[in-house]
Amino acid sequence: MIKHEINIVFSNRINRLVLLFLLVVAVVLSIFAVWSVSYVDKDGITHNGLFAARQLTEAKAEYAGKLNSDIFEDIVNTDKQIKSEYGNKIPENIYADNMQKYMDIKDFMVSTISYGGDIDYTRFDALDSDMARNMYAIRDDNIVHLINEYGTTEEKTEFLKKQYSKLVTPFDYAPADSWITMGLYSTTYAIILIISISFITSGIFSEDFKLKAESVFFSTKLGRSRGTKTKILTGLFMATIIYWGAMLILSIISFAFMGVSGANSPIQIEYSYCMYNYTFLERYFVIMLAGYVGSLLSSVLTMLVSAKTHSPLISLCVPMILFVVSPFIGRVLPFDGFFNITPDQLINVYNCIKIPLLYQVLGKVVMQIPMIIVMYSIIVIITIPFVYSTFSKCCQN
Numbered sequence: 564m565i566k567h568e569i570n571i572v573f574s575n576r577i578n579r580l581v582l583l584f585l586l587v588v589a590v591v592l593s594i595f596a597v598w599s600v601s602y603v604d605k606d607g608i609t610h611n612g613l614f615a616a617r618q619l620t621e622a623k624a625e626y627a628g629k630l631n632s633d634i635f636e637d638i639v640n641t642d643k644q645i646k647s648e649y650g651n652k653i654p655e656n657i658y659a660d661n662m663q664k665y666m667d668i669k670d671f672m673v674s675t676i677s678y679g680g681d682i683d684y685t686r687f688d689a690l691d692s693d694m695a696r697n698m699y700a701i702r703d704d705n706i707v708h709l710i711n712e713y714g715t716t717e718e719k720t721e722f723l724k725k726q727y728s729k730l731v732t733p734f735d736y737a738p739a740d741s742w743i744t745m746g747l748y749s750t751t752y753a754i755i756l757i758i759s760i761s762f763i764t765s766g767i768f769s770e771d772f773k774l775k776a777e778s779v780f781f782s783t784k785l786g787r788s789r790g791t792k793t794k795i796l797t798g799l800f801m802a803t804i805i806y807w808g809a810m811l812i813l814s815i816i817s818f819a820f821m822g823v824s825g826a827n828s829p830i831q832i833e834y835s836y837c838m839y840n841y842t843f844l845e846r847y848f849v850i851m852l853a854g855y856v857g858s859l860l861s862s863v864l865t866m867l868v869s870a871k872t873h874s875p876l877i878s879l880c881v882p883m884i885l886f887v888v889s890p891f892i893g894r895v896l897p898f899d900g901f902f903n904i905t906p907d908q909l910i911n912v913y914n915c916i917k918i919p920l921l922y923q924v925l926g927k928v929v930m931q932i933p934m935i936i937v938m939y940s941i942i943v944i945i946t947i948p949f950v951y952s953t954f955s956k957c958c959q960n
Contacts, residue, residue: 568797593816607655616821623738632696639695674835678705722928739825742843753854761882765875838919857909
């Protein structure tokens with residue numbers, strides 16, 4: 564019966580065009596992702612294209628391994644030497660042979676010493692050898708300040724101490740440009756997927772009313788029971804297959820050209836004070852998982868409104884409000900605590916992961932991202948019976 568419902572959904576030409584649209588967007592975003600990475604060769608010529616990311620990774624691989632104090636000192640001394648000779652007008656070929664290779668590590672150091680303020684590269688210029696060698700000590704001192712700021716209760720303080728103690732230094736570095744780039748593009752694609760999937764699922768319950776076939780559907784022996792369950796399962800099945808299938812296409816195309824270097828490196832190399840003990844690979848999966856929960860949430864709420872109103876247009880207001888309008892409202896209204904756990908945060912993991920937001924529920928301390936993933940997964944499960952009840956009671960005299 565699920566196959567029959569799927570055939571009904573995709574008998575609508577617009578729904579087939581939506582699938583084609585998602586495929587085209589996946590390919591286009593993959594191309595944009597690959598082309599967004601730049602590489603400067605030894606002659607000072609900048610390259611963008613299919614192989615630029617791999618060439619950049621190969622250049623940066625010179626510093627792959629443990630980021631110890633010797634590496635930090637060497638980078639500071641090299642950077643000072645180049646700037647003393649060329650000032651701010653560094654030739655492209657000099658940049659290619661030096662700065663391009665250690666830029667990730669320099670960014671990590673700048674992120675570390677810029678705690679409490681905006682990223683400021685002039686602070687890096689003020690570093691001496693001793694400060695460079697003590698980079699992890701500087702980071703540890705700042706973590707103490709961070710814990711004091713975000714550890715608003717004794718339980719949160721202890722949680723943060725344990726969480727940061729899990730992060731073993733020196734960090735193991737490998738170039739991770741592909742993962743950083745795809746974190747952004749997968750987030751963008753997740754938004755498009757959620758709206759598109761909601762558009763497709765919005766017609767599952769309203770199509771019978773559109774075709775004036777609801778009396779036939781409900782007059783059948785199992786229409787109100789098994790038929791309704793089948794429609795719900797169809798919506799969940801399509802949301803799952805479309806979401807993961809589309810994300811898989813985006814990922815395969817992008818990583819095939821950019822490579823997967825840095826998959827097992829800690830994300831602290833990008834965000835020095837991140838409390839999440841994730842590798843770049845794990846973060847990418849969490850971003851996709853949160854987006855999937857968002858697509859399920861949007862689908863069941865869309866189906867619920869569609870079952871109640873019999874209007875796909877009205878039901879489409881749900882994902883638009885939750886995932887498109889809500890972020891703009893959150894920036895205007897002074898309710899950060901509330902808007903930090905609204906559904907749109909499921910597609911904002913890339914940014915949420917930078918801030919150590921904690922919540923205390925029944926005495927237990929939980930981090931923002933795992934909490935919203937679990938919370939909205941539970942809401943999806945709770946909403947399903949309401950969808951069933953709403954539609955199965957339609958057209959009852």
